[in-house]
Amino acid sequence: PNVRKGQYELMKDVENALESKKSLIANAPSGIGKTAATLCPSLEYALLNKKTIFFLTPKHSQHKIVIDTLRRIKEKFNIDFIAVDIIGKKWLCPVSGIELLSTQDFNEYCATMRKNERCIFYNNTRENGDLSENAIKIAERILSEKPLHAEEIKSFCKGFCPYEIAIEIAKESCVIVCDYYHIFSLVREKLLSRINKYIEDSIIIVDEAHNLPERIRNILSFRLSNITLKNAEKEARRFGFDELAEKVSFINEAFENLRRKRNVNEFFIEKEEFIREIENIEEYHKIIEELETAAEHVREERKRSFLGSTARFLYYWQGEDEGYARIFRRESDEDKEKLSINYICLDPTILSKDIQDAHSVILISGTLNPTEMYRDILGFSKETLCKSYVSSFPPENRLNLFIPDITTEYKNRNEENFRRISNYLLRICSSIQGNIAIFFPSYEFRDKIYFMIKDSMKDRIIFLEIQNSTKEEKMKMLNSFMTTKNAILLGIQGGSFSEGVDFFGGVLKCVVVVGLSLGKPDLETKSLINYYEKRFGKGREYGYIYPAIRRALQAAGRCIRSEKDRAIVIFMDKRFLWKNYRTALPIEMEFKVTKDPEIYIKKFFEFSES
Structure with a gap:
């Protein structure tokens, strides 16, 4: 029932x-x-x-x-x-400050600490590879409970390694x-x-x-930048590896040599071209060994090693060409030139194909x-x-509107178009009592519109999604938005608030999706399109259009989270109506095409009240 x-x-x-x-x-x-x-x-x-x-x-x-x-x-x-919950090993680790490390840096730090028998939590948990007597008691206590969340398992494991105990429980699960x-x-x-x-x-x-x-x-993608190399050189000198520091400095010079050869912001680079640059300094495999040996020494004192990050990239750079793109990039970041070499995976089946054996x-x-x-x-x-x-959910609880005379295409990003988008948003917001979330294709685009509308919306509190904010900052903003009446959230498609976030209790009365968050037309996007075209004959769809539609639909789905919620979703871009874009929209989605959204908004909420 x-x-x-x-x-x-x-x-x-x-x-x-x-x-x-x-x-x-x-x-x-x-x-x-x-x-x-x-x-x-x-x-x-x-x-x-x-x-x-x-x-x-x-x-x-x-x-x-x-x-x-x-x-x-x-x-x-x-x-x-029996069931067990295992989150990332880093998030279960009781060592303070560990959350600041990347997953790869943490794994290398953890391996070094265990190898050198310097992790007190692991030493308390394992004796000659088996669970210690005290760890067995903790595992038995956890097994006697109802299925526990990972955080609850962690709370049972004071002084022990929660991951190792969870692994033992997994054997029985x-x-x-x-x-x-x-x-x-x-x-x-x-x-x-x-x-x-x-x-x-x-x-x-x-x-x-x-x-x-x-x-x-x-x-499966890896990256090495001149900033990492500069930090690796400093690290080598600090720990007394002066000869290695010189070699790292030469690798950084190799970056400069590659940049000077081609005066463009990004270009494809051959595997052997970079390896040859390195081998002007030292045999390729030998320099990887030297970097990793020094990195292990560093990790005994620090949790992260830039020398280790460099070694890791050089190791994976030797990988296959098929299913990958190798791209050199030059970017400007606060007046500093950032150079990077990127080994970018294009083909998820490299890992997912083996799962077919399940x-x-x-x-x-x-x-x-x-x-x-x-x-x-x-x-x-x-x-x-x-x-x-x-x-x-009852279909009558959601009204979908498509506005046909708007686009966020790059060629139409001019003052007139920005003004038209701003005017539509002001009209929509003035027609709706309640909280509204508006999702844009990028932060830059959002900021342009924000400065155009903010003075006309002084009676409403506007929340701006902040790029690279912490988990705590995101939750604080979400809670504040949820408890503020008639608030407006200006977020990003594919950002922190457009996916995996529930706006409970019918708080959102309207979601507006402004434009399409298409991938930047850079070499990575072009490589993905070309690869999918070669494999499936659908490069532009699989590598460009459908991912953007998915981000739009994820954002649109924030407002209806229960069968009692009623809300309006407005899609502002004529491309949603184009055949090759419509294919990725749900078949059952009913919508109205209009340049007068206020009329439909008024009717929808009048019906709700009646």
């Missing part, structure tokens, strides 16, 4: 995928109950057939939702199973809630080996799977449209079930 519309259909499709050992790509909108719909049939199947469920989700808040769902299933149906990184990275084989699990006996559920291709590409893989998200694109770029077979589900 509590199964929602669309949820039953999704549950049946999950059951069928599991029974037939196939994969499912499910484009399931908010409100359908994706977590329960995938977990319930998967758990039943896993317990009967001795399989392990890996539930992958990118945000810690979503980990909590999954664990809470598992608790309810356990209590309601009185099922006996039927459900492992973890991050993308644990399965879609180079650590996967090591992790599976440690917890005695096999990919063939695994059911892998990927939540918010629209993020997966880009996340994999980021994991019993079943289930990808779920509210913006996996078109599903065939995700099937193609993640390397799933043609037998994969690709399906879209209808929202369980």
Whole structure:
């Protein structure tokens, strides 16, 4: 009786995928109950057939939702199973200041500390590779509890390594809630080996799977800048590696040599061209060894080593050409010239293809449209079930308006067009009582509009999304916006507030999506388009248009978070109506095209009140 519309259909499709050992790509909108719909049939199947469920989700808040769902299933149906929540090792680590490190820097620091037996938390937890007597007691206590969130596990492990204890619990677990990184990275084989699990006996559920291709590409991409090299040189001198410091200085000079050869801001560079520059200094493999040896020495005193970062890049630079782009960039940053060499992954299947060996893989998200694109770029077979589900929210609770005489195309970014956009926004805001979120294609574009409208909106508090703000700063702004009446949020498509954030309680009365957040027309974007064109004959769609539509739809989805919410979504760009862009919009989306949004806004809210 509590199964929602669309949820039953999704549950049946999950059951069928599991029974037939196939994969499912499910484009399931908010409100359908994706977590329960995938977990319930998967758990039943896993317990009967001795399989392990890996539930992958990118945000810690979503980990909590999954664990809470598992608790309810356990209590309601009185099922006996073990589940564990494992977040990134860095976030479980009790060492202070560790959160400031990148994942790669942390992993190298952690490995050095364990190797040299200098981590007190690890030493307390492991004795000759096995859990210590006291650590076993903690693990047993955790196992006796209901499924715990990672933060709760951490609170049980005072003086011990929470990650190592979570790994031990994972050996006994039927459900492992973890991050993308644990399965879609180079650590996967090591992790599976440690917890005695096999990919063939695994059911892998990927939540918010629209993020997966880009996340994999980021994991497999590497970058080295002249700023890192300058810091590495200083680090080498500080720790007495003067000869190595000279070699690092020569690598920095090699950057300058490459820049002088071509007087452009970015260009493609061959693998061998950079290696030859390095080998003018020292044999390539030898300099990597010297850098890493020095980095280990540095990590005994510091958590991060720039010498280690340099060694890591040089090591991965030797990788394959197929599925990658090698790009030299020159950028200006506060009057400083920033040079970088980038080894950029274009092909997510480098990591995702091996996942096809799993019993079943289930990808779920509210913006996996078109599903065939995700099937193609993640390397799933043609037998994969690709399906879209209808929202369980009443369609009359959301009004979609398309404004046809606006565009944010680069060629039309002139004063007249900015003024037209500003006027539309002022008209929309003056027609709506309640909070409004407006999402722009970039910070620069947003700021231009903000300065045009701010003096006409002095009666309303405007919140500006801040680039590179901390998690705490974002939460503070979100809470303040939620508790301020008639507030306006000016955010960015693909930013902190357009995805993975819930504006609960019907706070948002309107979302305006201004333009399309298309990728910068740089060499990386062009490389991605060319690669997808070569592979699938759909380069512009897969590498440029559809990702922008997805960012717009994610932003649009912020306002309707429950079946009681009512709101208006306004898309301001004529390209949303073009055929090649419309393909990526939900088939069931109904909309009105208008240059007079106030008329529809008034009717919609009058109907709400009646």
